[in-house]
Amino acid sequence: MGTKFKEVNTLSFIGNIGPKTERVWKEVDEEVDIIGCKDKFDRPCQLIAPLKLLEKDLPGDGDTKQMPIFVNDDVRIELMHCRSSKGADGRRPAGFCETQIQVQNKRVTKTSEGNFELVEGDVLVVPPNITHENAGNGSTTRLIVYTRKPVQIAQTYPVKESVVPNKQCTLLKPTTVLDKVEEGGSGGKHFELVENADIMIETTHRSDAQKIYHRGFGQDEVAFQLSGRRATLTNQGEYMLDTGDFLLIPPGTSHRNIGDMATIRIILYTKKPVRLADEFIDRAKRAGQAIS
Numbered sequence: 001m002g003t004k005f006k007e008v009n010t011l012s013f014i015g016n017i018g019p020k021t022e023r024v025w026k027e028v029d030e031e032v033d034i035i036g037c038k039d040k041f042d043r044p045c046q047l048i049a050p051l052k053l054l055e056k057d058l059p060g061d062g063d064t065k066q067m068p069i070f071v072n073d074d075v076r077i078e079l080m081h082c083r084s085s086k087g088a089d090g091r092r093p094a095g096f097c098e099t100q101i102q103v104q105n106k107r108v109t110k111t112s113e114g115n116f117e118l119v120e121g122d123v124l125v126v127p128p129n130i131t132h133e134n135a136g137n138g139s140t141t142r143l144i145v146y147t148r149k150p151v152q153i154a155q156t157y158p159v160k161e162s163v164v165p166n167k168q169c170t171l172l173k174p175t176t177v178l179d180k181v182e183e184g185g186s187g188g189k190h191f192e193l194v195e196n197a198d199i200m201i202e203t204t205h206r207s208d209a210q211k212i213y214h215r216g217f218g219q220d221e222v223a224f225q226l227s228g229r230r231a232t233l234t235n236q237g238e239y240m241l242d243t244g245d246f247l248l249i250p251p252g253t254s255h256r257n258i259g260d261m262a263t264i265r266i267i268l269y270t271k272k273p274v275r276l277a278d279e280f281i282d283r284a285k286r287a288g289q290a291i292s
Contacts, residue, residue, distance in 0.1 A: 002031020007213035007254055013271045014219060016155040017197045028213055034254060037235035043250035045236045047292050050280060051141060051244025054081040056287055066091060068277035069246055070222055074198040075270050076146040077222060083139040096146040098126040099194060101266060103141040103226055107134050116171050121226060121264055123193055125151055125170040143224055143266060147196060154192030174203050187211045200269040210256035219269045221249040228263030
């Protein structure tokens with residue numbers, strides 16, 4: 001017998017738009033139910049390292065490299081790495097909303113309604129009608145999320161308006177509102193950023209191990225390591241994420257993140273299942289990178 005943990009089961013999509021999420025609490029034995037789990041799963045967890053893939057030059061690459069990672073019909077989760085002082089305008093699908101999350105270094109998004117400076121962890125929502133480019137000194141990395149429907153500031157985000165008001169773009173600086181967020185029952189500071197009916201994007205700031213397990217249903221969960229290095233222990237195995245890594249956690253997978261390094265993670269919950277993008281698979285094959 002091992003250590004007992006509480007486990008929260010979310011039985012439907014985690015989101016504030018639409019039906020309320022039902023939560024059921026259970027108890028799990030970490031040694032028996034997690035590490036020693038013998039269950040068969042319809043879909044495996046997938047750990048991938050696209051930043052390492054983008055940092056490697058392949059024939060035909062320019063200074064700006066952007067690649068879709070996980071996609072479905074309504075959501076495209078992409079990673080952009082630019083090593084020049086000026087980045088291209090990306091590849092936003094026509095009519096889609098764009099959410100930019102700054103991963104490495106400082107960068108300015110220059111738009112048709114003004115300039116927005118993003119530092120690590122900052123979030124900028126750019127509506128479909130706003131053109132933009134990015135600029136800054138040195139290389140940069142951004143997590144880019146394209147959504148068919150516009151996103152809004154999440155209901156539980158501590159501040160209900162953009163840092164720069166009266167603009168169509170929405171700028172959030174989560175690191176500046178941490179003092180307004182209380183540590184939850186799972187430890188760390190975990191709060192929602194932006195959302196629509198198809199996706200919920202959250203962030204977790206912590207320097208300790210998560211104190212409870214989570215098992216979701218009715219959604220895919222994608223963990224993105226924005227800073228530092230942290231493991232996720234699941235009933236499918238243990239996965240170590242470095243900065244820029246993604247972990248897909250399919251429905252029915254119990255998990256908690258562990259480690260004592262101060263880290264930031266972005267968590268993306270999608271209502272519809274996501275799949276690895278063909279472009280990512282193709283680039284991984286060309287670079288000789290294995291796909292789990």
